[in-house]
Amino acid sequence: MQSALECCDARKVFYVKRERKSTSMLTRLFAKVIPKYEPVEAVDRLTFHVKPGEIFGILGPNGSGKSTLIRLISTLLLPDAGCITVFGHDVVKERYQVRKLINRVSVDAAFFKGLSAMENLSYAARLYGLEGGAWQTTATDILCRLGLESDKLHEPLEDLSRGMQQKIAVARALLTRPLLLLLDEPTTGLDPVSKRDVQDFVLEERERRGTTVVLTTHDMQEADRLCDRIAVIDHGKFVALDTPEGLKSLISTNGESVTLEEVFFSLTGKTLRSSGRCENGNAV
Amino acid sequence: MAPMLDFNRELRRSYALVERNFNLIKRYLGWEVVFMVYTVVNTLTIAFIGLSPDGSGQDRVLYLVVGALLWGFLSVLFHEVAESVQWERWEGTIEYSFMAPMRRFTYLGGVCLFAAAYGAIRTVIVMCAVVGIFDLDLGSANLLAGLIVLLLSSLSFIGVGLMAATLPLMSPEKGSQAAHILEAAILLVSGVYYDVSVLPVWMQRLSKISPATYTLRAARAALLDGASLFDIRSDLLVLLATGAILIPLGLLVFNQGELYAMRTGKLKRSG
Ligand SMILES: Nc1ncnc2c1ncn2[C@@H]1O[C@H](COP(=O)(O)OP(=O)(O)OP(=O)(O)O)[C@@H](O)[C@H]1O
Ligand SMILES: [Mg+2]
Numbered sequence: 001m002q003s004a005l006e007c008c009d010a011r012k013v014f015y016v017k018r019e020r021k022s023t024s025m026l027t028r029l030f031a032k033v034i035p036k037y038e039p040v041e042a043v044d045r046l047t048f049h050v051k052p053g054e055i056f057g058i059l060g061p062n063g064s065g066k067s068t069l070i071r072l073i074s075t076l077l078l079p080d081a082g083c084i085t086v087f088g089h090d091v092v093k094e095r096y097q098v099r100k101l102i103n104r105v106s107v108d109a110a111f112f113k114g115l116s117a118m119e120n121l122s123y124a125a126r127l128y129g130l131e132g133g134a135w136q137t138t139a140t141d142i143l144c145r146l147g148l149e150s151d152k153l154h155e156p157l158e159d160l161s162r163g164m165q166q167k168i169a170v171a172r173a174l175l176t177r178p179l180l181l182l183l184d185e186p187t188t189g190l191d192p193v194s195k196r197d198v199q200d201f202v203l204e205e206r207e208r209r210g211t212t213v214v215l216t217t218h219d220m221q222e223a224d225r226l227c228d229r230i231a232v233i234d235h236g237k238f239v240a241l242d243t244p245e246g247l248k249s250l251i252s253t254n255g256e257s258v259t260l261e262e263v264f265f266s267l268t269g270k271t272l273r274s275s276g277r278c279e280n281g282n283a284v
Numbered sequence: 285m286a287p288m289l290d291f292n293r294e295l296r297r298s299y300a301l302v303e304r305n306f307n308l309i310k311r312y313l314g315w316e317v318v319f320m321v322y323t324v325v326n327t328l329t330i331a332f333i334g335l336s337p338d339g340s341g342q343d344r345v346l347y348l349v350v351g352a353l354l355w356g357f358l359s360v361l362f363h364e365v366a367e368s369v370q371w372e373r374w375e376g377t378i379e380y381s382f383m384a385p386m387r388r389f390t391y392l393g394g395v396c397l398f399a400a401a402y403g404a405i406r407t408v409i410v411m412c413a414v415v416g417i418f419d420l421d422l423g424s425a426n427l428l429a430g431l432i433v434l435l436l437s438s439l440s441f442i443g444v445g446l447m448a449a450t451l452p453l454m455s456p457e458k459g460s461q462a463a464h465i466l467e468a469a470i471l472l473v474s475g476v477y478y479d480v481s482v483l484p485v486w487m488q489r490l491s492k493i494s495p496a497t498y499t500l501r502a503a504r505a506a507l508l509d510g511a512s513l514f515d516i517r518s519d520l521l522v523l524l525a526t527g528a529i530l531i532p533l534g535l536l537v538f539n540q541g542e543l544y545a546m547r548t549g550k551l552k553r554s555g
Contacts, residue, residue, distance in 0.1 A: 076382065078543070110377050111375070114311040122303065126303065156311065
């Protein structure tokens with residue numbers, strides 16, 4: 001069976017300006033004219049695949065490369081090496097094909113804040129070439145299932161709460177009926193009820209349409225509840241990849257039950273400590 | 285490589301940009317009115333410079349008004365195209381717009397379509413205000429030739445605008461500033477409010493490579509002296525040729541800029 005997503009040795013390095021520690025005026029001036037760049041391995045040769053209809057979770061500390069990986073898959077970044085395909089289409093060479101199959105929700109609900117939800121959705125629908133009347137029905141249906149009152153849909157988005165904005169972002173992504181849905185921390189900052197609404201909706205979409213989902217999150221319960229398999233990423237590398245149960249059994253000694261949170265600390269805590277970033281040598 | 289473009293479908297898609305921008309204008313209508321009033325006042329101020337205390341100098345007024353109106357249109361065109369990326373970057377929507385399965389040509393076509401419509405509306409409003417206050421004699425003007433000059437020069441300005449739009453993709457902070465400098469330089473050397481012959485020789489050389497110089501010369505010939513299309517053919521040819529070069533070049537530069545941004549991670553708002 002064809003994979004929904006395949007990632008072979010994918011790699012992304014960013015070059016970030018490095019402050020030179022110096023007191024000398026001359027070196028400071030020199031640093032301004034010729035800044036020093038330092039490579040950051042955001043995604044470090046990742047290989048994995050996601051089956052159609054699977055919900056694949058990615059857990060990892062801040063700056064571990066989750067969003068970069070999502071951007072590579074969503075054709076917003078070019079990989080430096082390796083190959084990524086979405087339903088057999090290469091994200092670099094067949095960008096246009098891939099774009100038809102995917103959509104994404106990012107942690108910041110990126111909208112024209114002055115426009116209303118409906119105006120923003122109309123813009124998205126037109127970009128994807130959706131037909132006039134049809135998308136409105138789909139949109140109201142999705143928003144209703146997400147528990148958003150319809151009287152809010154014509155107010156400027158800047159007047160809506162973060163939870164509402166995020167739900168509209170979810171609606172925007174689902175409007176185009178993507179086969180692969182990329183969710184980058186979709187529930188960060190949502191209250192428990194809204195969180196549930198979004199999670200239920202993701203499960204329901206998978207049930208209804210067999211949508212494949214790649215989900216990054218900092219919420220361990222969410223990962224446990226939604227994901228079929230979970231990868232734990234740290235410094236751009238997967239340090240573990242298994243089902244939630246499989247991950248738990250990794251650190252569980254003599255059959256005692258552990259939470260995903262404990263797994264996370266155990267897997268990423270160790271790597272943090274070994275990198276020795278604290279001045280006093282203790283783990284953060 | 286690319287399959288045959290379904291022109292109608294692409295046009296409908298590019299309308300996404302037009303509708304979105306007009307929605308934004310509706311939303312910030314107050315500011316729109318403020319800018320409009322400012323532009324009208326500015327144009328009137330420039331026009332009054334031409335008038336002598338004894339009431340003579342009507343042709344001087346017309347000379348200035350034509351310059352102000354043309355520059356008004358072309359600078360709006362340039363601005364809207366050049367700032368489109370910067371602005372989407374600032375709103376944070378650029379990743380969503382660029383992730384859509386839409387050819388970049390269509391996206392940019394939408395940006396240009398809006399820019400041209402918006403520029404035309406603004407220019408007509410300013411023109412009405414000016415005509416209402418000054419008793420301008422356009423009896424001998426060749427309006428059709430004037431319009432054609434405007435259309436042809438739009439091509440060049442769109443081309444330059446596309447290149448300027450790429451700048452924020454290369455350097456998020458300095459890109460937009462560079463676009464403003466470029467615009468100011470074009471205003472200085474193109475003879476918008478004066479004849480280019482008054483400029484120092486080195487500036488006159490620059491004026492030769494600014495498409496706006498040919499626009500203004502040809503438009504004034506058509507609108508002030510009633511020159512025919514045949515009379516201004518050499519300027520029209522220059523404008524047509526620069527447009528034919530600058531638009532494909534602009535698209536090419538934009539494409540390269542986008543690839544650069546995708547390689548270095550500059551599409552993102554922060555970082
Ligand atoms: N556009 C960019 N330009 C330069 N560096 C970047 C860019 N995007 C990410 N990085 C760097 O790459 C690394 C991984 O960042 P990324 O945003 O992928 O992490 P993340 O796992 O999504 O973090 P978070 O949980 O905070 O969202 C970080 O060191 C970050 O600074
Ligand atoms: Mg992230």
